Amino acid sequence: MTPQEYVEEVLSLVERIPEGHVMSYGAIADALADASGRNSARQVGTIMARHGGGVPWHRVVNSSGRMPPGHEQEARERLLSEGVPLKGEHVDMARASWRP
């Protein structure tokens, strides 16, 4: 699998996250580990930073439920409007986490 194809897989998976749910970078890496052979949460983060435009990036958070840097305000608003359970300034991962 080429790097470009891996990017496509990551983005298409993010697009498949239903409203009201989120996935962590590590969860995405795990979900694609079979097809890609890769398993690096860091890489997923890098991909979102570079190619995150055009997909619901606010549904992707780190394993602690923290928002991505630089867009915390916007992410929080969007998550709230979609019904994602929040605990203060971070996502309630126990309820919101989703697996394909």
Place this chain on the structure above:
DNA sequence: GCTATGACTGGAA
């Protein structure tokens, strides 16, 4: 080929 870097992670302080 090697080093630095990073939208990460889980655990420790």
Place this chain on the structure above:
DNA sequence: TTTCCAGCCATAG
């Protein structure tokens, strides 16, 4: 609660 650390691995220079 936040910060720090070691492990992690593709990408950039």
